[in-house]
Amino acid sequence: MKLKKLIKHGLNGVVVFCTILSSCTMSSNKQASYTAEMRAPAYPLITIDPYTSAWSMSDQLFDIPVRHWTGKTQSLIGAIRVDGEVYRFLGKEDIPLKAIVPMASEGAWKAKYTTSKPSKNWFKSDFNDKSWKEGNGAFGNNGNQNAQTIWETEHIWVRREVSGVDLSGVSKVYLRYSHDDDFVLFLNGEEVLNTGNSARDNRIVEFDASLLKKDGNNVFAAYCQDRGGLAYLDFGIYVENDREQAFSKTAVQNKVALSATQTHYNFTCGPVDLDVRFISPLLPGDLDILSRPVNYVDYDVVSNDGKEHEVQVFFEMTPEWAVNSPSQEAEVTRGTINNLAYVKAGTTKQEILKRKGDNVRIDWGYAYLVAAADQDKTVGLGDYNGVKNDFKQKGMISSQLASKVTRPSQEMVSMFVCDNLGSVGLKPAQSTVMVAYDDVESIQYFGDNLKAWWAHDGEVSFDEVLTLAANDYVSVVEACNKLDNQVWNEALNAGGKNYAELCVLAFRQSIAAHKLVKDKQGNILFLSKENFSNGSIGTVDVTYPSAPLYLKYNPELLKGMLNPIFYYSESGKWTKPFAAHDVGTYPLANGQTYGGDMPVEECGNMLVLTAAIAHQERNADYAAKHWEVLTVWADYLLENGLDPENQLCTDDFAGHFAHNVNLSAKAIMGVASFGRLASMLNKNEIADKYMSAAKDMAAKWIEMAKDGDHYKLTFDKPGTWSQKYNLVWDKLLGFNIFPKDVIQTEIDYYLTKQNKYGLPLDNRRTYTKSDWVVWTATMANSNEEFQQFIDPLHLFVTETEDRVPMTDWYETPNARQVGFQARSVVGGYFIKLLE
Template sequence: MQSSNISTATGVEITSTRTIYTFQAGAMSLRITYLSPIEAADAVKQSLPFTYVSFEANSTDGKPHSVQVYSDITAEWVSGDRSSVVTWDTTKTSSTTFHRVKLRDPKPLIENQNQAEDVTLYYAMANDPNLSYRIGVSGDCRDQFVTTGSLSGTASTNSGVINNPFVSFAFALDLGTITQTQQPTTISVGIVRDLVASFPIGSTSRPLYPYFASQYSVIDTVIDSFVADYTSALQRAAALDTRITNAASQISPHYANLVSLAARQTIGATELTLSNGTDGVWNMSDVRMLMKDVGTSSRMNPVEVLYASFPFFLYLNATYGGQLLKPLLESQQFYDQPYAARDLGSAYPQAAGFRNPHSQGIEQSANMLIMSLAHARASGDGSLIYRYYDYLNRWAGYLVYNSLLPTTDQTNDPEQYTNSTNLAIKGIIGIKAMAEISRAVGKDNDTQYYLNASATMSNQWRSFTLASDPDHIPRFYGGTNSSWSIMYNLYADKLLQTNVVSDDIYQLTTSYLKTVLGSNLVSANGIPLSSVAQGQVNAAWTLFTAAIVTDPDVRNSLIERVWTAANNASNYDFASAYGLDAKSSSGMSSPAMGAMFSILALGVTAQKINVPSSGSSSTSQPQKTNVIGPAVGGTIGGLAILGTVVIAVIIWRRRTKNRSSPSQELMREGGLEGQWMSPYNYNPQENAQSNTQLNNQSRPLLSDPPPTNTPPEPVVGSIMSTKAREAMAERYRPAVPSSNVSSDPPASSSPPTEVSYPSAAPGSSSQVDALRAELVEIRRVMQGIQAEAAERFEAPPNYHDIQSQRP
């Protein structure tokens, strides 16, 4: 708009689909709306990589004024290398005029500075008698508009270097003398790639194309359709905004702000694709959604980031969640580890596949099981859990084997420690999720097996967790009363309604968090991940935690802190991780912020899960049954007895003494009695009142003390040596229940490797030496009781059959 006055920003409004700025320019009030459609019900529209910018004006003095609108864009959008040569042209169809810009030498499926090197930029407006355009040096185009209110309709050349000089692709529209605009003036911007990604199929790659290509054959039609759809798109966007805002506002105004910030950031990191057959026909059943780990790395479909974002997809349209999971499940046929892979590859958009072993087996396997069940429950579509049942089953076996005592498994958080209570419970919830998956696909034996496993392990988790202090959950088994972490992994229990954790655990978590929030360990910008996290805040996990606490005041306090950080952080985009000062950050513009929808996702109605009939063909790539099973857990349902309990029983038998607690005897002999509370001395009746309100004075919230005068962390993992644990595992290791799908794995796939028990944590006191000496003798008598133990404890399903097949 031409005006002798400088425009002044007067306001901004952010919704889930729009950012709306208002300006005052002379006597005219201007409204600029950036609309990025989120199409929950239309895959074609959702896959269109286009956005809208619209302009409206209104006279504030009641008098008519002459108004002209100008807008331009530069070629910086098409490459991260500003010295690249680009070409351009302008096309006029029957309904639109658009500028087209692309690299002279595009590089398919390559990124530079996080910008794709194979895009075509489109800048379009609806045809109008008063519309003019120009392509030229930026300063020349803008000066011409300021002088004349219009553009010459010419292009100075058809190619050039991006920044030498900067060239503008400009439009101008004369609205005449008005008091207000009758309809918005709208500009459409699109970034299009003909080939979206490559996906591995054996030793070759399958090209993936944008989903909208199944409906449109030429780009002109795409642009005409998108430009013409603005009014309807705005109505759909406003309806979605209202739906989300109204629901979130029931929690708090700040929560409504957070979900509004997160929605476009989450969906904007994805692309909806499909494949094309050799016959040239689009395969409409072969749909995948791809996600880039924006702001942190260039990984494709990173499992932990997808897990964080999943509440958004469950709330928006769970079908999209399934399309994100599908390529991860497909790629497992090329991964020979007993746990889930971490991603589809490290260099988006090339899905090279994840091939290497990693240390996050519990984390990623539980993530995949939880998301798979969540998708099936929210969508009613059981095709993924049916088709890829064998992979899910294999991962559940790994969790049964490893989750209760996670000695070497790590999380994706910056801090690592042994026997994490938070990581252990995630694995157990993943096992319960597998029980429900087995139930949905009609595998009754597997259902019962995993139900028993999760019940036994959750009881043991509770015993270990509350052993050192019945009033709060420490970071690790045996942790002090000043040791804590935000228990964000409890969110999956609430989301799936698995009831792995009892209500009093949630109350304990809430009470302790309330105390932490009143301490000097937090700031107005957030709460650290744990008592030793050194001020590192994870906004996604904070919102997961907010969704599970039982006190609305604690919930809203967690929400408010994330909102404050987002509101204060003017130097970066909405980041998933940052310091307590809200200055240093990572995960800028990360799709992980879909976690802001964690509370809303709890309200998604569960659907009846429909799976293909038993006569349907399965195209899964099942793995051969392997002897990876639980060497931890209880005797219920055929779980092997917990090794440390067996050790205690051995000591009891050998010494023929009555003791109040076998583990107390171990501690007494090791000289550790009285230094900590044994996790095996748990009495449910005695701990029934474990949700006692914490006292800020009696439980100082300090960093964890150094381990100088404490037993090895964790003592639970130190009771057995490596050889003792392996001997116990080899004798009592049951097999992962096999599925009924009878197909062989691909020739290129190897059976999952055996999982060895990790070595014990090193001791920090000479007192432990006595305990270790005791274990030497224990190992000697182990084989003497194997036969008796085998008779006492029933093996899990399929164990005897598989044992007979072992070489």
Template structure:
């Protein structure tokens, strides 16, 4: 079986670099045994694909930025059930009432074996039959995902081949991480090429360039530096504009290395694909009639003849734009470019470099995937590995790395900022309480990335433009960082103050960056003063769970304030501000004691925290207790941890622990935060296992939803409204790395986790 063959090759590949033209792209090291089969019918058992480590609700294909965010829907009633052929990919599926577009991203793949053509990607034959002839579909035999790759294995006419979708994760290389490109790698066992004539065809449509079906498109084809590149854009660019969450400026790009047997072409979808079906290759002609996206669907593709010397076809797909964002300063908006432009000013050069480094990218991905899998399995087993691997590309694709701003408020090519899009919930830019649940994946992979994400927020605060005593909730609507100079942002004063201080200490504990703390110390102190005044008994306001509405005296929110004050004490201690350390430490300890008196109740027969001080019959998931544990603040008594663990055991539903007593909703990120403060391995694993149960139920059909109903594993309803809440493809899945981040924090803080659980 090809999957086994290339797995063995991949092990040796990680140990040595290979020339790009000799690379043989294999599957990852052998995966762990598949988890129990998902509750989704997979068709005829004799032809069913296997899925490892599990069948996710949506499969990441090209997932590298907010605007290169392509998924294959798998779950639900209308999903593909995990089969790559027969369904079209989508720009993360947007679900809302009255949506008039299915957000399809046409990405077609055909393979010709001895003159017989089979569909393996998308539905170019299935949708067009009988126009293009009989619909023949390659039989999918296996699917495996890792942190960076989705690997499909097929069989057609006795030939096995793989289609691998690789979105590199390079947390320690700002420029490479900022490249907005992904790979599609099609590989055939070289031994089959000695017996068969095989060629591969792939194309993309204009849907990758705009979210508006009736928009006029333009396109170009260039060949330079050994790479052929299609570039597609809307004719009238909407700078910093979006339609249906897709960028309406810049270019969608599709490229491959030019070698013997590679032919590029463009034209109406049926004509270009028919040409390949009839001849096994394109003829090099290009469509020169610019027109609307939905007028005779223009597509842009390549045919690649394979051989024993060249058994692999590698395609680069991307979306480039310049500038990336506009950023608010006292002198007006400043345009910031992607960090990659500091090395490759022109996108063609960036594509060429990305395409030619495919072999290196695969080697790096192999090492990253192996390390993450082994770390996750050590921390909490195969179920946890399945969760964090599925979360990785989704989390990293929600923020972009750009150039920075200097002290004169001009663009600084040497500096770095990161900007986050709050995908699907409302598109806000660098929302603090979304950066916050993302941040554990950054602590695990590279804490400096967290500093880059906090930089736009901190600079805006230092500018004096924001008038409130607490941090700004967000900086605008992506990609427009316009700020809130009137202080009229969504009000979450306690939430955002606690979040910023918590993240500041988490970064400092792992890096020891005293200069960074000194630089922002006055701002940190301002926010801590606010928490000292208003944090212990929070007025009626929103928490990060704003979908649940406002509430006064929230116990979990007050705990975040106490954690924030305690974090400030440790920041002061770290840079020798002894007076502040003693003061804030004593305040945090005193507040923790007061909180315990007001927050705890024996109602229900087990001591536990209420949702709000005044409501004896309420309860909530006390996920902010994780701050006391992860930052090693030791503000709260160990009995609190034990009491909450016992209470949670009583409140678990079929698919997890509800967020609080108001609804049966659960949040996946807070599940793993709560798991991080569990006092037993069994308690921790129950949170992890319930998330796998949710995924395997197969009720949802979108990129890792972070809000769901615990009794049904479905998208949550909303009281008083007639549509569900869809939180999908969001950054917050970075919170699934809480257990891995905790292990790193314990190492930095000298904490023995086994001792904590005794």
């Protein structure tokens, strides 16, 4: 693809805040149906890809700092000055807590530890730990940047002694901790924390200061269990810093509402009203715009008392957007491009595609703040506190720096736009900013460094894409409004208001957990990242639950999710007779890095999804391209799928086992899918063979799994049960190889097993997976039954105390997060729309 060269001078990798000329027509932005006025666990603000991601994790936009999905501060601050009075409406300064007992991010700490089970009094203050090893915290396996002592066993016990704790003048004390997975903490022999089976990063909770001795030693005793994947243990005690917010007065938030691509806030700021909209143009039907690394933030101000008021608006970002750790060195400079003024920040090392893993942020490319270069706007950088004081006192920024090399952890720099709207009355004053990211190189794919889709192999520069985004603003927002209304109406009609709200919240989260690129041959690659799971890229059993969103709105994106796995086998790089689990660790897609295989799981997933694509497209052309490897996988399921041996599957949180009934159902769906594909390709003998085999397997499944009024968890264990969500494809793809009374029997039984916040995954534990709940609900024959499953899930989303981008793994009795967040699998909520 060739674009007309719009700008001669190119930029390197960038994050951009760009104020579009306020002459842009804004009326189109009013057309979206902001119907989901729900309390979300976290509100999407900037959602581009797994790296460029910013969320409001509180009820009001100004309650806490804006954060990356990982929980790290990704500061955005917005303030409005009305007749000299300043109101903060966006974000909050992240005034760091003061370490009394520091975590490893402030420096390694010494402790005794053992990986062999100690005696029962190991947590007591007077326990003799002389035989234990000595090491520096934090403790974790490779891949954890703050891990000072490598821990690679399942269990670890740690004792840390601290003396001289000074709490004079302190009103509040906080426990800060990170762990993966189960974590128990004792202080001076008393248990103070027990997380159960969960993983958390940088969690902060208020702590009872009376438990700390002011004189003498305090003994912290910690236990952690690693259930697989990452392993980590770190903790500390902190107190509040005495520095105050520069913008202490806040606006009054009147509402927050969500649509598929937009988050809309309304505020009262004294005598004026302020609308702010965060727009992510993740349009599945337009891959250039979907992959375009640009989000819009638009705002308009109008008088609410009929009088004229002098108004200035302030937006600020920081170099935190350009680093993984605030201790990294970044350079901040400013300049101009044609009619744009900018300020940019980026790490001085620029180690492109060097960092991989789960709980990390990008540290290559540049963070840009850009605005139209006109007399009403000031774009620049300056002292973090001085800039805000200037805005408070004068409504303008007078002191600026030309450039600065800084470490955010030591000295923060303000990157700002100050917009003088002048006198504002009943006619709204309107403007727009853009947040964008050019990561230079996005993915390493089997040795090749690939640029994002929008760059078209380097033919399109960032200058061009930024200019296109500004020029296309009106048409893009109109397209977003149209899509928003479509998604809302289709979900509402399919499953009711609560279901529609879940879909609206899932839309951006799912898409932005991927990166869209193309390989050297031009094939589409839509690569997922396992956020807060293990950081894998292109995971098949993440693709499988995510697929319904893409099947509904553009199957090409689902092909982009399957293509890496097909290539991996067809190239000979993966030689096993079943599908791989993943193709690497994000952003390096050079081959499977997960420690175990999931043969039946992944073969079934690939076959079912290939058939689902054919069903949506009304042809099997895509399957024909991959027929040889699909045949290998189908034969594997024929031989091994009916009664699976002891092998991993996607739901093995409570341990894997043999004779898995739901995994067997997936294998049967996979065999039937292959038969359907053969039929569509006029391979009639093959079609008869595999469809007959699937029907025979289904009959045996019923006989083996039957357990009175339900079907078992494993064929060999009566008195057990599990969600059989894989059977949904029998309905959606029209196989009809399981009698309808089998499904109804399960649905009826499930409705007797629900807790307040939903249906558990199986009889072993009370937690569930939200994606599978929606799949199970879709198996129901009536909307009334469907909503009986959806309403508790909706209640979880709106009541959970865990303020993170929607988790898919939580406890059904109390709505607590077990693990995972911001994952793409919530795209599975759209499965009801495939009926």
